[in-house]
Amino acid sequence: MSVEPFAPPGVTWSRLSPRLVTVRRAISGVVTGVLAVGLLVAGVLVSPWFHAGAGLVLLSGAWEWWLIGRQVPAWGYAERDDDLLVLHGLLFRTLVVVPYGRMQYVDVKAGPVERRFGIATLQLHTASASTDAVIPGLPPEEAARLRDRLAGRGEARLAGL
Known part of the structure; x- marks a missing residue:
């Protein structure tokens, strides 16, 4: 007999508000946007290599956007x-x-x-x-x-x- 440690018998789970996804994504989007714009400006003023950093920040932000949508329903x-x-x-x-x-x-x-x-x-x-x-x-x-x-x-x- 297998016992699932994360699913006690007879428990009805209450979930979080989906608005938490919106809040976390909004905060993440603002931080990602500010960092990306800063790196793009540095790419113009200092070195084009900063453009690669901006791309990585945007890629990381997209991954975080997806991850937030999966994390909140897991609560x-x-x-x-x-x-x-x-x-x-x-x-x-x-x-x-x-x-x-x-x-x-x-x-x-x-x-x-x-x-x-x-x-x-x-x-x-x-x-x-x-x-x-x-x-x-x-x-x-x-x-x-x-x-x-x-x-x-x-x-x-x-x-x-």
Whole structure:
């Protein structure tokens, strides 16, 4: 009998907002564009060899564009009775199990770009840094709901000690 370590039985995964793909691609596109333009200008002013660097930057940016579209759908989270599961990664899969009783606090944050696109990031902090978990790309309402629910479950588990 084969047991898949990244697919616990009976778990229904919640996925991230597809707007996270847009945000990450926009940031990547701006950085790639600025670097490429800088290298093109250097190619005109200094040496044509900088044009090759601009080509590499554009090629790298295209690869990152494709990769972002694959990475975001690979994220998932699931609430269970005693813990929260966070799954991410394509090549190197990671499944973090955060017991509610080990949570110290829960942060919700959103930078200006995230707020513009209507997403937020939820971060769980535990007694052990290795079990901290991050869930990016949540709609703000879902991030607030999850924050309140997880904080309540964490308090209930700690009260039972």
